Each structure stands twice: as structure tokens, then as C-alpha cells.
Amino acid sequence: METVTNEPRAFPASRLVAYSTILIGAGWALIAFSFIAWLVVSEWIAGTGTTALSILMVFMGMIASIPALICLYYGRRLLGHTSMERVRGAVGALAIAMGVMLEFGIDFGVALIMPNKFALTSPTMFAAVIVMLPIYTIVCRQILIHDGFVIRGYGDILTRRVLIVSAWLIYFSLSGSFASGRVAGAPSTPLTMLLGFVLPILIAWGFYRIACRVLGHTTRSRGAPFMIPPQN
Numbered sequence: 001m002e003t004v005t006n007e008p009r010a011f012p013a014s015r016l017v018a019y020s021t022i023l024i025g026a027g028w029a030l031i032a033f034s035f036i037a038w039l040v041v042s043e044w045i046a047g048t049g050t051t052a053l054s055i056l057m058v059f060m061g062m063i064a065s066i067p068a069l070i071c072l073y074y075g076r077r078l079l080g081h082t083s084m085e086r087v088r089g090a091v092g093a094l095a096i097a098m099g100v101m102l103e104f105g106i107d108f109g110v111a112l113i114m115p116n117k118f119a120l121t122s123p124t125m126f127a128a129v130i131v132m133l134p135i136y137t138i139v140c141r142q143i144l145i146h147d148g149f150v151i152r153g154y155g156d157i158l159t160r161r162v163l164i165v166s167a168w169l170i171y172f173s174l175s176g177s178f179a180s181g182r183v184a185g186a187p188s189t190p191l192t193m194l195l196g197f198v199l200p201i202l203i204a205w206g207f208y209r210i211a212c213r214v215l216g217h218t219t220r221s222r223g224a225p226f227m228i229p230p231q232n
Helices: 013-046 052-064 066-080 084-113 121-146 160-179 190-215
Strands: none
Touching: 013 052, 013 066, 013 084, 013 121, 052 066, 066 084, 084 121, 084 160, 121 160, 160 190
């Protein structure tokens, strides 16, 4: 596999990634927790008491804040110390946030165009994974090269951890589509329920195994990240 090296720049791109990740995480958290606070205050003013719907909405708001917490964690971690692993984590957090925004944007657009149609959450999640994975790879590679890291190949960027997360996202997105029969447009039957359980597992597992073999993770152990020392 190719080895790419580069001289470190005066202003590390990883620093910009860290600030961007923290900024997006803080903004996302502000919106999510403001939504939760609005629900609680509105019920308290109305005096309606706690309902099942309000509990569900608060729970959904807490789930929606998870990407924000991931961005804040990895952005703050990258600010403390720069390493290949921490750059991958921050860029991955940004990719997750952008993927969720892409998914919501597609769903919102479809709801505006076809308000009477079903929600496309599962298919759009799969599309977001397919779109964001190469974007993550390209952006992460350019940032690492800019900051002077040694890259032995794409296996240093698409690590086992990245592939595992991608495989799980592929499984979750496809399982919802197959289980409801939305891919083929078929009604829900025992056969489609069985396919909805088996096929996503096979596809996600096949993706992970093939990617590991192509990237050399089955034969090469993961090396420790390091940087080119600055020239005197």
C-alpha cells in the first residue's frame, strides 16, 4: 500500500477540525436541549401534567442530542493533543453529524413533496452512510497529510472501528427497510420479516469482511500513529 508523507504546516488543519466539531456540537446541543426545555415549560404553563406523548418527545430530544455529545467529546479531545486516532475521531464525529443532517434534510424534503407518503428514515440512513463514508475518507486523508502524518494506506484511515460502526449503521438502515417490506413494496409477511432479519446481517457482515480484506486488516496489525518531527 502507498505511503504518503508531508511536512507539517504552521497552522494544523486538525485545530480547525477541533474548533468546527466543538462549534457544531455546541449548536446542536443548544437546539436539542432548548427543545426539551420548551416541552417541559409549555406543559408546566398549560398545567396538563406529564403525558405519554410528552415523555416520548423528551426521549426523542435526548436521542437527538447524542451526535452533539459525540462532537463535543471528540472535538475537545483533539484540542488537548493531536494524534492520528484523535483526528479520525473528530472527523468521524463530523461525518456522523453531517450524515444525520443529510438524512433529516432528505426526509423533510420528501415530506414536503409527498406529505401523504411514508417516512424514508431507513433508506435515507443507508444513503447517508454511503455518501458520508467516502467523504470522511477523503477529508480525513487530506487533513492528516496537511498536518504531516505518515499514511501507509487507506487502512490507516478506515480502521476496524470505522468499519464496525459503518456496518452497524448499514444493518440498522437496511433492517428497517426490509422488515417493513418497503424495498420491494411488498406487504408485511413472515417471509419479508425473515428477509428483514437475515439479509441486513449478511450485507453488513459481508461489507465488513470484504472491506477488512481489501484494506489489509486481516493480515496487518494496526500501527501506532505518529508525526513527522519538524525540521530544524
